[in-house]
Amino acid sequence: MSTLTETTFKRIAEIARRRWGLSLGERKIQLVANRLASHLRKNGGGEIEQYVQRLERNPTDEDMLVLFDLLSTNVTSFFRDPAHFAFLERELYAPLAHGTLAVPGRKLRLWSAACSTGAEPYSLAMQALELLPPAMGFDVKIIATDLSNKALDGCRAATYNESQLTGLSPERRARFLQKVDAPKGATAEARWKVKDEVRKLVEIRRQNLVENYTGLGPFDVVFLRNVMIYFDRDTRHEVVTRMHGVVRPGGYLAVGSAETLSGLDVPFRPAAASIYIR
Ligand SMILES: C[S@@+](CC[C@H](N)C(=O)[O-])C[C@H]1O[C@@H](n2cnc3c(N)ncnc32)[C@H](O)[C@@H]1O
Structure with missing residues (x-):
């Protein structure tokens, strides 16, 4: 052996x-x-x-x-950290919807920077559809990137087993997913595909987080969640410094609940637990 x-x-x-x-x-x-x-x-x-x-x-x-x-590991789930989505609802979507906050050209740009198989960017897209319906005239785009073939294939397929849907309420399932017919005679678990309405908001690309972010940004929100735990300190510093260059002033950087920017000496300020503002 x-x-x-x-x-x-x-x-x-x-x-x-x-x-x-x-x-x-x-x-x-x-x-x-x-x-x-x-x-x-x-x-x-x-x-x-x-x-x-x-x-x-x-x-x-x-x-x-x-x-x-x-x-590498691709563990992920829909609406993985509800507090982060609640923060976006409170600080971004509600003020945008009420007109107390404006974004240039009514363009909202979000980046899921280690998107794995897609649960994170599709969660961001679902929330945007709920809180800024197309009739409001915003132009919303979520850029989903990862380096992994497995992750990008999963993200493009946007099709999930029942067991991968924890975190999605019955209402969201009904609104944003459609059941995929199993091949005749198959006994496999039911599979669900993310509807076009959601997928249309998500642009999928390959990006190594330790290489140049050419063509990326400026972003209103970046989710850099549950990936820095795999990096050493120098790499974390390098990646967060690059992030500072692509988050617009006043925009947000969200990291995983076990991650922090403290000690990295980068000019983001804390805005909430594991969320920073530029
Ligand atoms: C544990 S998953 C996190 C997924 C999602 N952000 C979440 O929180 O649910 C970590 C992801 O980071 C990606 N990753 C690790 N190192 C990377 C790098 N240098 N560049 C791009 N992606 C990377 C892996 O491929 C994997 O999909």
């Missing part, structure tokens, strides 16, 4: 740090060993050591994206 030595693990961790800012602590060695071994088994076998040598010598972009998917 293919094994992962500590030295080889460190070489993989170095690739992950350099390319994606991921910080793979030594606690992850068993997890990484299992994922690499399973990947090699499914792809004709081979030793982890040879696989890593190949990645170090002449990897294609696709080889690297496959490795990224083996090392």
